Amino acid sequence: MTHRITRRGALGLAGGIAGTVLAAPALHAQAGWPNGPIRIVVPFAPGGSTDAVARLVSPGLTQRLGQSVVVENRSGAAGSIGTEVVAHAKPDGQTWLLTFDSHAVMPALLPSLPFDLTRDLDPVMLIGGAPYVIATKPDKPYHTLADLVNAAKARPDAVSYGSTGNGTIGHLTMMLLQQRTGTKMPHIAYRGGGLAVNDTVAGHVDVMIGSAALLAPHISGGSLRAIAQFGPSRLPGLAQVQTGEEAGFPGLLAEAWWGVFAPAGTPAPIVARVNAALRESLNEERARKMMEETQQARLVLSSPAELKTFVDGQMETWGQVVRDNAIRAD
Template sequence: MNQITRRAGLGAMAGLLAAPGLLRAQTSTIRIVVPFGPGGSTDAVARLASAGLQQRLGATVVVENRSGAAGSIGADIVAKARPDGQTWLLTFDSHATIPALLRNPPFNVLTDLDPVMLIGGSPYAVATRPDKPYRNFADVVAAARARPDGVSYGSTGNGTLGHLSMIRVSEAAGARMTHVPYRSGGLAVNDAVAGHVEMMIGSAALLLPHITGGSLRPLLQFGPQRLTRLADTQTAAEAGFPNMEAEAWWAVFAPKGTPADQVNRMNAALREALSEERARTVMTETQQARLVLSTPAELGTFFKGQVETWGGLVRAANIQPD
């Protein structure tokens, strides 16, 4: 009896040793680096996906916040990590402006990271505290013209598409506003709700819970049409600023050289995790985000276009990192 049990145990161990991928998957920890602080939309997307990823990848999934320098600090950690499928980057739209924003970036966004998936996006929106004297964006413009640099707005950081969009709108309106960058959307929202800044710009996904809860009032949205849950809020085009659409986006990258099978495995796991009814409902209905769930190649093409489009605006405005 003991001999049979011992042989069975040795056989099972041999099977595990013959399948190192299985053994590694069951004992490893997968790290998802979010290059912004807790409380923002990027952090929320990562944590929403992590439970589903853990179930599908058979590993402990840890979300690690490493903020600073428009997301380049966290991204650099991933770029320099071993390409073994254990470290991934889930980042935000400012990732595309790093080459233009930093004088000497510590890594190359196009060559030192491999694309995995464009998760999706959410239009930018502007919101203020309900007791502020702004009922719409025209009121903001009037106040900024009357008090140049006297109207402040927060954003999730220098070089984000939200920051760039406010620069474009301010210039088009002939008004000067003071920009206050934050290391995360959570910090920006906290100060907007507290009234430390006159208003803030952030993704609709970030702002909607606070708008729904009554702690913020929407003033403007940058989507091509009004979101269902912002049906009474003008788009930029309706407010007199055509061709100024801006959508925040989230994407996943891997260290350069990560094996294709690992990239494809993560892509498939993300697709399944974010397609679950609860996750999809949170993304598309609660946060009014647009799910894309792209292939790695599709993200690669999209990202190159973003680097070209927004990098030029960063240079033209001479924007510096936080």
């Protein structure tokens, strides 16, 4: 069988050769990389879930990349300080960002950011997500999402809810729920999950919303009862609890998630290598078990393109809620 090279084919071949020449610097960068310690910037304080995930993957990355991987916490301003460090870092593969769901809300909450999330950062991987959960003290009269909504309709501005902070995904989820049901519920914004849990357990607030990782120990221990979860499917540990969609709210999804980003312009071969190293590290039995049991996470381990699509959707959804309700960061 004879294969003829047509004019179109010749042009394609020439383009391919030119592309190879243009890709040479990126391939060269990959060949000499990594050339020193690699840092993962976490834009939050030590002790939170994002810090825990970064420290979980760093040993596996060190092993697979052949250089020490150091976690650097740069907290403040709703995660924007650490994010800016990476956005303005040299795109040489030595600096990476591992961040949380608040990343997608930042542009709407903080419109004067000194960087652009889309322009200044390249996606690497969506690690996974854990659903937001509404929980209450067991002696409260709310057993389902319908119970909560009906009570809020019967007593406007009386049924209170707590969240882990103003402008968090939990807070925005409750604002979206109120918009869709025509209810009004007073919001108590706590500075951290521990304080919100304590007041909910004590009955000082009717319900609270937080990630499954935050609430699971208290639900399994009996001090809180889950009434709704907002993932795409039920968590194994909350198999008896309806999702938002099952409760009659199609499209009402809210997950805590962890993603990895690089400074814009980081060579694609290096991004691909880190993506593969993350995937291998998180597929180790110990790491997978930690993510699924401690963080209550649904592992995704996405491609860079899939993370971009996901974050674009999150920015559109939650940014609209922020703008509709004129919400500002604490």
